[in-house]
Amino acid sequence: MARRYADRGFSVVGIHSPEFESEYARSSVEAEVQRRGLHFPQLLDNDHAYWKALGNEYWPSIYLVDRCERIRVQAIGEVHADEARGRQLVEQIETLLRESANECGQP
Numbered sequence: 001m002a003r004r005y006a007d008r009g010f011s012v013v014g015i016h017s018p019e020f021e022s023e024y025a026r027s028s029v030e031a032e033v034q035r036r037g038l039h040f041p042q043l044l045d046n047d048h049a050y051w052k053a054l055g056n057e058y059w060p061s062i063y064l065v066d067r068c069e070r071i072r073v074q075a076i077g078e079v080h081a082d083e084a085r086g087r088q089l090v091e092q093i094e095t096l097l098r099e100s101a102n103e104c105g106q107p
Contacts, residue, residue, distance in 0.1 A: 001093065002040045008097050009067075012040040017051040019059070062089065066096050068104035 002012035014033070018024045024046050033042055045051055054063070054071075064073035073092050080086045 001090075005093065005097065010093065010097060014038060014040060014042040015045050015050050016042055017045040017048050017056075017059070064089075064092055064096060067099060067101045072096060 001010070004010075016023070016029050018029075022028050026044055029042065029044055043050065054061075058076045060076075060078060062073075062075040062079060063071050064075075066072045073089075073096075075085065075089055079089055081090070
């Protein structure tokens with residue numbers, strides 16, 4: 001998704017809130033990011049501050065944030081592109097990308 005929509009202003013940021021002791025080490029997270037071929041920024045949320053700020057209770061969770069910096073969609077659990085939930089998420093991304101930044105007072 002990050003590459004597919006990058007030219008339209010879409011960004012992906014991974015936020016890793018560790019569950020197991022080994023997941024607190026930056027080197028472990030970086031190795032897994034590289035192994036999975038993830039090419040977008042990753043935030044290491046060791047104190048779960050971001051997790052708590054979002055009121056998150058589930059892993060994984062996907063949040064779509066609009067141009068006005070509002071969370072508009074939360075998808076809980078794994079999402080696969082070739083399944084109904086994946087297609088729905090793509091539609092939601094497309095909808096948000098079509099919205100004008102003008103409604104936020106941005107050029």
